[in-house]
Amino acid sequence: MSSQELKNKNLDESLHLKVDIRTEATISSTQEDFPLCEADFIRLKNGKAKGLDIAITFFLTSLGSLILFGAKYLASILDNKLFVYESWEWIAPLIAAVISIVIYISSTIIPNDRKRVWSAIEAHFKKAPRIRHIKGANHD
Incomplete structure (x- = not known):
């Protein structure tokens, strides 16, 4: 077809244009992926400390003991009786709570497999450069 102006015409053949008709650029960013193997995936999925x-078990045990201690105290008030208790009834929940706190702190400090995998992933993405790509609008 020769160079001519086409207005309000139906075309039944392909047009071959020598100009880029794209008007907007496509911008994308890429980054090197992390090679996650199945073993690392399992560590992430099931690796809870x-x-x-x-x-949590020790904490809930101490909480249950304190609830029972409180219920016993409330019952003595409602019955107008002297509140009598054994020393273990308040010492045991206190010891269980302290054990719970110690175990919780130590489990958050001590590294496990899941923490190691997360650290490796974070280190990878901190070091892997991000590359921007602009395509179209005369930036190919």
């Missing part, structure tokens, strides 16, 4: 579970 076991110490946290133990700490």
Whole structure:
């Protein structure tokens, strides 16, 4: 087809244009991916510190003991009786709470497999450069 102006015409053949008709640039960023293997994935998925579970168990035990101690105190008030208790009834929950805190702090400080994988991923993405790509609008 020759150079001519086309207005209000139906075309039944392909147009071959020698100009770039794109008007907006496409901008993207890429970064080197982290080679996550199946073993690291399993560590991330199931690698919760076991110490946290133990700490929660001790904490809930101490909380339950304190609730029972409080219920016994409330019952003595409602019955207008002298509140009588054994020393272990308040010492045991206190010891369990202290054990819970110690286990919790130690489990957050001590590194485990999951923390190691997360550290490796964070280090990778801090070091891996981000590369910007601009495509189109005469930036190819």
